[in-house]
Amino acid sequence: MDPGAVIDTQAFCDTELEKEAWLSSVLLNWGSCGQLLYLNQGEAAHLPKVSGCALYAPPSVVPRAGLFPTSPVSADAILLTTLYVDGIAEAEGFHEVLIRGVLDDLIKRGVRAIEAFGHIREGECTSHAYSLVHRKPGDCTPETCMISAERLLDAEFKVVAPHHYFPRFRLELDRDHGWKADVEAALMRLLESSTLSMAGPPPPGTV
Template identity: 45%
Template sequence: MGRQLVPLTLDNLPDLPKKCRTCVFWELDPVSGDAAVKTGRPDLEKEAWISAVLLEWGSCGRIVYVDEAPVGFVLYAPPAYVPRSTAFPTSPVSPDAVQLMTARLLPAYQGQGLGRVMVQTVAKDLLRRGFKAIEAFADARWKEPACVLPAEYLLAVGFKTVRPHHHYPRLRLELRTTLSWKEDVERALDQLLGAVQKDPVLRPL
């Protein structure tokens, strides 16, 4: 079963799940986001946001493919490009960090370590680009897939709490600590082209 993590572009944007492709939770402030939904144009707003970030900053996501079929994705960008981040009680994101916005894997592909590989791939990309950390707003009460990632998942892949909160703590992953991951990342990425067995365990991401 061949696996690949490919940079997000306007060409492969349609490979995001439909619900995520039309979601502008992070990309717009709450008022603008509600307006986009009411006018029925959130997909165009999403495309415009990704286009602007790609032009001004560069790659802002990865799509996971298994046997050429999209099974997951991750989005990230500097906080200046993420208007919704200012609405959280634990904001702002630190000025030396990039925000991990959201990520998703299809249920059949959860529990295989792909979530960790996605985070490691983002970390490797940002290290190359000179950033020091990744931060994320987490949901400590997570119950079902949503735009805000579960705190339990982020803690499991190496994030630490930098600003506690009963519902939306802010977590941080120091990229310098991932330098020791380099060999693991290379091995993991190499294994994306190899054969692995599906894990029927459905763990949240």
């Protein structure tokens, strides 16, 4: 479709319906494409609260992946499109748990790498580059729907396509990621289930 025609049709689109259709299509043709982060709300709550989400998919099925100035995404990579956690989960560091869930899923599926377009909050962007990604009033903004460059760096992503506003990041996925996670989980279970006792001095008169 002509890019100009795509822009002209944005005002007539039902965004929520489009997202539902996209998710259904990716699930049907590729498989699981997201992770949810649940947090307990205390004893008074009957159900845990959804406190975060992540979405990822092959770049070929992400409509705007080719519009970023640092595109295209590498052919061997899956594109991380969304990484969101609420304020409480963020303060507790649970975004790391969410990222871990994404990586574990992709490693099990044999994916070689994951990439993401980051957003530098203090960066400057030309009106043309901005309009390509965010096309109409009311559309999501970098602050509301893009992953911050800082968060990607914290998760050990590396910049592979520098840009003053929309850099592209990459994280290589190998079996070491999964192996390290399994070892860490096993150690935590061992520490939680074990009790360490210190032997006291023997009673007087005993050897």
